[in-house]
Amino acid sequence: MKIVIIGNGIAGTNAARFIRKNSDHEILMISSESEYPYSRTALMYVYMGHMKWEHTKLYEDNFWQKNRISILKDRVIKIEPDHKKIYVQSGNEIRYDKLILATGSKSNFFGWPGQDLNGVQGLYHLQDLESMESRTVDGIQRAVIVGGGLIGIEMAEMFHSRKIPVSFLVREHSFWSNILPAEESEMINRHIRIQGIDLRLGEELKEIKGENKVECVIAKSEQIIDCQFVGITVGVSPNIEFVKNSEIETAIGILVNNYLETNVVDVYAIGDCAELRTPNAGRRNIEAIWYTGRIMGQTVASTICGNKKTYDPGIWFNSAKFFDIEYQVYGYVPTKDEKTESLYWEHKNGLHSIRLVYNKETEKILGFNLMGVRYRHEVCEKWIKDETKLEKVIENLSLANFDPEFFNEYESEICHMYNQRFNKILQLKKTRNLDSALQFLNS
Amino acid sequence: MSLESLSISSHHETSQLNKIEKLSLVLVGLGIFLQLLFWTGSLQENPSLILYSSLGIIAIGSVIYSHNKYNHSSLGIKNNGVWHNSMSNRGTWAWVMGIILTAFYVVLYWFPQYLGHSESGNNLGIVKLFDPLSIALKGKPASQWFVYGTLYTFIILLLGIKFIYKYRHNRYQIIRTISIIFFQTVIAFLLPEILISLNLPFNDFKNIWPLNYYFFYSWHIDEMLSNGTFGLFILFWGIASVVIFTPVLTYFYGKRWYCSWVCGCGGLAETAGDPYRQLSDKSTKAWKIERWMIHSVLVFVVIMTAMVLYTRFTGKAELLFLNSYKLSQWYGFFIGAAFSGVIGVGFYPLMGSRVWCRFGCPMAAVLGIFQRKKSKFRITTNGGQCISCGNCSTYCEMGIDVKAYAQRGQDIVRASCVGCGICSAVCPRGVLRLENGSVDLDTRADKTRTIIN
Structure with missing residues (x-):
């Protein structure tokens, strides 16, 4: 059986890897972006000089041959599911028995005047990094970034690393406030400003001006900002142009059921480009994040190899880094929800915080939101899955601490805070250590 | 430019120096220049004035530089521009540096006369410059090894301070670096000099066989046996280090207790070598070469030591096709000098800071076997x-x-891991933690615990 995978991001790559692990099928992975799969999330570090692009490759080059996974650098231009064929730009047609679409995303552009000028771009593909490099390599006076999401702040950090002044236009009235609770969002506002970034909250792009090249942007507030580069980071959407004129059903993304099957037999879609018809409760139809792509790749591999599996992303988790502040989230952390309550502790230096979210009525733990503190994924997940009571979590909170040795432990402060607020006398059990965590996980 | 070879060239230096940084580097340069003048003989008078003022100027310049470079920036990882900088991306400056370091080691080991060393004690050049310090410490003029030891310690101290500034947000790194500085300055440098001044045998208490390959040499055993209780203590301590301290401490903490907390070679790698750590080869091929090489050196040192002891107890030098004198000579030349010194440090700017520790050090091999097993x-x-x-x-x-x-x-359970903790520090997602645990002692390596695999 021949399996063709279009796209070599984390979803496609993981699908290939697990198909090989489970079977002897012929595998071909096609990408027009790069010959070898690499970590998209690491592009920023290449620009910042922390790594070379080679360092971001997911596996050594000989991995693919060793695992009999063929790779082809080409662009797929057409799919013919009736004949089980695809056509690539170089002119060849390729037959398949099963087809996996893992084409990822593309940057959103909302039709602003001037968005086609030289110097305006998003950041998603390797090619975006290349053009960002060539456009700024000789230094520029200022860059404007539009859109306060994860890619926006990464771009700000990239420019900051090269001492290029940045104006950062964020539509929300606080950074990433549609995801982060108010206190954490405010912490990041402060942190961005401390770096010297010109953060403009509640501000949007109206127009970009220039002859051929960007010269300035005009914001909604009519303020004019001179700049030589405009980063558009207002989200991404599924990269499915060439799928749209086939019989494969699409909406915003490629529609799939919970087995990640499209409406066409033997065609699957995974990762950023897939749109679930019926996502799990509390989850979105399209989740363009690394971890879900990875899990989807593994799930579809299992299904294709005969062990049909429904896609289950499990309990929500994610992470990011905002300049020097690491962020981790496990479970349900709403910006606002009347049914929940949270216990929030913040270090007086404003660089660390811990939030425990629980159900107001049942007092069961729902989620963890961490800034500048590392917590163990599996421990937090188990507490959430087991619907553990908040008090029990607090007493055992050190089990979750994953900060390096000798780092301050803040769990006793949280325990103290809880005791004061609710007039309790909870005692923190033990301090962080691996053995206790492993015993807990195995219990 | 093809996508696969996308690498960003060095025509934009991200680390532009500010005025204070420039000034502090000028101070460092001035100190080095003074010492060079003395080395070449352009300056010959007043060695103590030149020595202490040059070391002082270098120290002040270096600390100001470190303070200014890191203390005003925010708390976090400072790897911006590492691969854009010619010194840290194997560029021209790295080659210049590599050649200078290699040349220095060649002179140090095989042509000490060019440093001004004289057996009669009438030193010249750079060795003469260090006479005042040597006389102050032990009442004897300096040797090329005293010069080397002093500079080595001085560099670990100053660049250790720089490292602490760089990782001032990370207490593991701070404590670890203080430990390195302590063991180098007090245990490796000052204590042995004090021992000599007390007419006791020179001994570095943290230099353990087989890294300390001469421990069982006949002359060394004689020296220990002829120095009464203290000599016996050194002998006992040295053997205990091998058979008790090494396995027990490695059982509890991994090889890091030695390689990145105590050892002098590790100390230099973690401080002076830090700007080059990213240059180590990550390929599986390099890993394979590493295992062959380091274990070959271990076999070499074990056979060589066994032969040396055989000779001591039987009086015979030959056994089968081996000759104990030849073996120890070869080991000293190829491993003790050429590998650990010339290649080990000389190639820092080209192959990374741990070439010796990774490919050559027999002590690391022993610790690695314990760590793995x-x-x-x-x-x-x-x-x-x-x-x-x-x-x-x-x-x-x-x-x-x-x-x-x-x-x-x-x-991650790997024989070579020295537990420096930098992987955990640079991880942007909080994924890695150095830990000690006994619950799953024998399944550490093969168990995939996570949700995904």
Whole structure:
């Protein structure tokens, strides 16, 4: 059986890897972006000089041959599911028995005047990094970034690393406030400003001006900002142009059921480009994040190899880094929800915080939101899955601490805070250590 | 430019120096220049004035530089521009530096006369410059080894301070670096000099066989046996270090207790070598070469030591086709000097800071075997949080492809890991933690704990 995978991001790559692990099928992975799969999330570090692009490759080059996974650098231009064929730009047609679409995303552009000028771009593909490099390599006076999401702040950090002044236009009235609770969002506002970034909250792009090249942007507030580069980071959407004129059903993304099957037999879609018809409760139809792509790749591999599996992303988790502040989230952390309550502790230096979210009525733990503190994924997940009571979590909170040795432990402060607020006398059990965590996980 | 070869060239230096940094580097340069003048004989008078003022100027310049470079920036990872800088990306400056360092080691080991060393004690050049300090410490003029030891310690001290500034947000790194500085300055440098001044045998108490390959040499055993209780203590301590301290401490903490907390070679690598840690080769091929080489050196030192002891007890030098004198001579030349010194440090700017520790050090080989087979130490992976970015592997000085483990949710148990903790520090997603645990002692390496695998 021949399996063709279009796209070599984390979803496609993981699908290939697990198909090989489970079977002897012929595998071909096609990408027009790069010959070898690499970590998209690491592009920023290449620009910042922390790594070379080679360092971001997911596996050594000989991995693919060793695992009999063929790779082809080409662009797929057409799919013919009736004949089980695809056509690539170089002119060849390729037959398949099963087809996996893992084409990822593309940057959103909302039709602003001037968005086609030289110097305006998003950041998603390797090619975006290349053009960002060539456009700024000789230094520029200022860059404007539009859109306060994860890619926006990464771009700000990239420019900051090269001492290029940045104006950062964020539509929300606080950074990433549609995801982060108010206190954490405010912490990041402060942190961005401390770096010297010109953060403009509640501000949007109206127009970009220039002859051929960007010269300035005009914001909604009519303020004019001179700049030589405009980063558009207002989200991404599924990269499915060439799928749209086939019989494969699409909406915003490629529609799939919970087995990640499209409406066409033997065609699957995974990762950023897939749109679930019926996502799990509390989850979105399209989740363009690394971890879900990875899990989807593994799930579809299992299904294709005969062990049909429904896609289950499990309990929500994610992470990011905002300049020097690491962020981790496990479970349900709403910006606002009347049914929940949270216990929030913040270090007086404003660089660390811990939030425990629980159900107001049942007092069961729902989620963890961490800034500048590392917590163990599996421990937090188990507490959430087991619907553990908040008090029990607090007493055992050190089990979750994953900060390096000798780092301050803040769990006793949280325990103290809880005791004061609710007039309790909870005692923190033990301090962080691996053995206790492993015993807990195995219990 | 093809996509696969996308590498960003060095025509934009991101680390532009500010005025204070420039001034402080001028001070360092001035201090070095003074010492060079003395070395070449342009200056010959007043060695103590020149010595202490030059060391002072270098120290002041270096500390100001470190303070100014890191103390005003925010708390976090400082790897901006590492691969844009010719000194740290194997560019021209790295080659210049590599050649200078290599040349220095060649002169030090085989042509000490060019440093001004004289057996009669009438030193010239740079050795003469260090006479005042040597006389102050032990009442004897300096040798080329005293010069080397002093500079070595001085560099670990100053660049250790720089490292502490760089990682001032990370208490593991701070404490570890203080430990390195302590063991080098007090245990490796000052204590042995004081012992000599007390007419006791020179001894570095943390230099353990087989790194200290001459421990069982006949002259060394004689020296220990002829120095009464103290000599016997050194003998006992040296043997206990091999048979008790090494396995027990490695069982509890992994080889890091030695390699990145105590050892002098490790100390230099972690401080002076830090700007070059990213240059280590991460390929599986390099890993294979590493295992062959380091274990060959271990076999070499074991056979050589056994032969030396055989000769001591039987009086015979020959056994089968081996000759104990030849063997120890070869070991001293090829491993003791050429490998650990010339290649080990000389190639810092080209092959990374741990070439010797990774490919050559027999002590690291022994510690590695314990670490791999029976130790509570491992680096754990935090569930499914890895994004495969590659920072951990890139900044692993031992060339471990940490990411390969982390991205499939496997804990890292590798013989070569020295537990420096930098992978954990540079990870942008909080995925890695150095830990000691006994619950799963024998399944540390093979168990994939995570949600994904």
